[in-house]
Amino acid sequence: MDIYHEPARDIPQQQASDVLVLGAGPAGVAAAVWAARSGARTRLIERSGDVGGMATIGLMSHWTGSTRGGFYQELLERSHPEGSRTNLIDPERLKTVLLDLLQEADVDLQLYTLACRPIMENRRIAGVVAESKSGREALPARVVVDATGDGDIAAQAGVPYVKGREQDGKMQPMTLMFKIGGVDTARAVFPGSFEETAQVPAGEIQALARAHLPYPAGHVLLYPSTLPGIVTCNMTNCIDVDGTKAGDLTRAQAACRRQLDVILDFLKTYVPGFEKSYIVSSASLIGVRETRHFKGDYTLTEDDILQARVFDDWAVTQAHFNFDVHNLTGPGLDATGVQRGFAQKNGYTIPYRCFLPQGVDGLLLAGRNISGTHLAHANYRVMPICANMGQAAGIAAALSVRRAVNPRDLEVRELQQALLAADVRP
Numbered sequence: 001m002d003i004y005h006e007p008a009r010d011i012p013q014q015q016a017s018d019v020l021v022l023g024a025g026p027a028g029v030a031a032a033v034w035a036a037r038s039g040a041r042t043r044l045i046e047r048s049g050d051v052g053g054m055a056t057i058g059l060m061s062h063w064t065g066s067t068r069g070g071f072y073q074e075l076l077e078r079s080h081p082e083g084s085r086t087n088l089i090d091p092e093r094l095k096t097v098l099l100d101l102l103q104e105a106d107v108d109l110q111l112y113t114l115a116c117r118p119i120m121e122n123r124r125i126a127g128v129v130a131e132s133k134s135g136r137e138a139l140p141a142r143v144v145v146d147a148t149g150d151g152d153i154a155a156q157a158g159v160p161y162v163k164g165r166e167q168d169g170k171m172q173p174m175t176l177m178f179k180i181g182g183v184d185t186a187r188a189v190f191p192g193s194f195e196e197t198a199q200v201p202a203g204e205i206q207a208l209a210r211a212h213l214p215y216p217a218g219h220v221l222l223y224p225s226t227l228p229g230i231v232t233c234n235m236t237n238c239i240d241v242d243g244t245k246a247g248d249l250t251r252a253q254a255a256c257r258r259q260l261d262v263i264l265d266f267l268k269t270y271v272p273g274f275e276k277s278y279i280v281s282s283a284s285l286i287g288v289r290e291t292r293h294f295k296g297d298y299t300l301t302e303d304d305i306l307q308a309r310v311f312d313d314w315a316v317t318q319a320h321f322n323f324d325v326h327n328l329t330g331p332g333l334d335a336t337g338v339q340r341g342f343a344q345k346n347g348y349t350i351p352y353r354c355f356l357p358q359g360v361d362g363l364l365l366a367g368r369n370i371s372g373t374h375l376a377h378a379n380y381r382v383m384p385i386c387a388n389m390g391q392a393a394g395i396a397a398a399l400s401v402r403r404a405v406n407p408r409d410l411e412v413r414e415l416q417q418a419l420l421a422a423d424v425r426p
């Protein structure tokens with residue numbers, strides 16, 4: 001590859017914040033709200049024009065899995081003040097709820113702003129360089145929380161990582177979520193997992209999908225929504241793509257978009273209730289399930305999850321979900337069938353050390369980019385668990401600033417006291 005030497009230049013430096021959070025997904029919003037609630041001057045930057053990450057701009061159907069107490073419970077209560085407590089997501093409502101929470105906590109939010117480079121002082125991160133319509137600017141901070149999903153800044157700061165599955169680097173497929181309107185939901189079927197089958201007049205629905213949808217699409221995942229006649233569809237599929245490469249993201253976006261009309265035709269033809277349906281919207285951000293797994297002071301494993309281990313330095317508690325590994329080579333379930341055998345009934349904990357990236361100080365990881373194996377990630381990547389990770393990381397960041405210590409040297413009992421007060425308990 002040819003190399004272009006970018007000339008050095010002076011750029012404006014904004015006022016320093018105590019805590020700088022990167023990425024406004026479930027983990028980043030949680031981290032920012034809780035850092036601010038814990039007394040830190042907090043800035044949150046997000047590359048897109050909305051808060052919520054995959055939950056909103058990714059057009060997600062529902063919060064999957066669960067955790068104990070904490071921010072996830074608060075999000076459900078704020079999203080459904082009428083008391084329904086459904087885990088279905090109305091993305092438009094959620095955008096407003098999250099914005100309200102950020103404003104109430106007095107978080108300094110800047111949208112349309114990409115975190116580009118870490119500002120390093122030896123092994124300590126001292127902020128980031130960001131780029132937006134306003135140009136390039138330096139955003140200094142005492143603690144940085146990387147909640148970008150891909151760990152963009154942690155990677156550039158030099159934290160060691162692997163991508164995808166340990167043995168071959170393969171990553172879970174990408175999906176462009178979309179919503180279908182005009183569905184007679186009383187007659188429709190909603191297979192919500194790969195194992196869920198349903199008989200429709202022409203046969204079994206998953207078998208029909210394998211026969212009629214273009215590879216690597218070929219499964220049916222449909223979810224009701226909070227709105228009448230609207231169904232969320234998780235059926236587009238693109239394999240062998242890397243979410244840290246713009247070219248692959250573009251290829252996936254185009255491939256999934258080409259599947260939309262075919263999937264709609266399939267549903268109209270084979271699924272009762274969809275005869276007069278139409279596409280009302282598609283996600284403005286393609287859904288990336290998996291990219292980098294960083295080396296942390298601890299790396300969560302599938303065994304920890306299966307044993308429901310309670311770590312001394314627990315930061316997320318009673319987390320529960322199965323190993324949601326999509327097929328890395330086609331539609332449906334992962335060929336290893338690892339999801340099927342999931343037997344664990346008790347919730348597991350995630351230790352604080354998974355948020356601490358090796359080799360870099362002043363930096364915390366939160367959300368799907370914490371330190372964990374490919375299989376463990378397939379479990380903890382769901383949004384309730386990511387939201388509660390963000391809460392813990394935000395409190396830890398604020399406490400580190402207050403105590404003037406590196407997050408690595410924070411007295412974890414103090415973090416846990418704050419979490420217990422938010423009903424997060426092992």
Ligand SMILES: Cc1cc2nc3c(=O)[nH]c(=O)nc-3n(C[C@H](O)[C@H](O)[C@H](O)COP(=O)(O)OP(=O)(O)OC[C@H]3O[C@@H](n4cnc5c(N)ncnc54)[C@H](O)[C@@H]3O)c2cc1C
Nearest residue numbers: 023025026027047053054064115148149287288367368383
């Ligand atoms: C297709 C699909 C379906 C899923 N289905 C479900 C489901 O039904 N239920 C469930 O609970 N979970 C589901 N998940 C998993 C879940 O959505 C994600 O794992 C979760 O949202 C991760 O949260 P996060 O906050 O870590 O990251 P994200 O939600 O990805 O948020 C990261 C944020 O950071 C921003 N960002 C990225 N890079 C930068 C940068 N350099 N600078 C500034 N901002 C940046 C992004 O724009 C985004 O807003 C699904 C995921 C996918 C892809």
